Amino acid sequence: EPEVTQTPSHQVTQMGQEVILRCVPISNHLYFYWYRQILGQKVEFLVSFYNNEISEKSEIFDDQFSVERPDGSNFTLKIRSTKLEDSAMYFCASSARQGFQPQHFGDGTRLSIL
């Protein structure tokens, strides 16, 4: 069964550094998402992406965050200047269509900011 793939599985970064989290969505999917989960808390929506542009973003997704689909397969989340509070699990998801089509999640990238 096709899967969403995320790399790296764990990223350790110094505060203030830039970090790029990578995702390879399922190949025929059109909608892409990033969520984050701070340890012990619920999963929170960050951003959705369709047709090479952001469809929606949450309050968390401020100017420090950006997303890109640089080629036909990768979907990246960049944090320009990381803060301690950016430490979390970041999940990428994709879906074939909106609505009832389920979002398929990757295994996540654990981001630790020192």
Add this chain to the structure above:
Amino acid sequence: AQTVTQSQPEMSVQEAETVTLSCTYDTSESDYYLFWYKQPPSRQMILVIRQEAYKQQNATENRFSVNFQKAAKSFSLKISDSQLGDAAMYFCAYRSAPGTASKLTFGTGTRLQVTL
């Protein structure tokens, strides 16, 4: 904005028994979708079951079924014949209907323990 509430932080069930996890939500929309996701210790979010709001019939997937009460805005998950592999964090999630924002809004989760 929609909100999803899971009032049971932790639940425990004996192997082979049945357990029900509660979920309520708040929305002004009439058309939407509801999902239950499972997150085992491996951290991957796995879809368990989904329900379309305009369908009155409750969804069923093998040992998993839901009790969807639209008027009460309730969407509980029933796990029958519980197995050790069912131990995980379970998240209830809401998604608006097509043509609007398609993000998932999650509840805070219920940690399910399965004992022998």
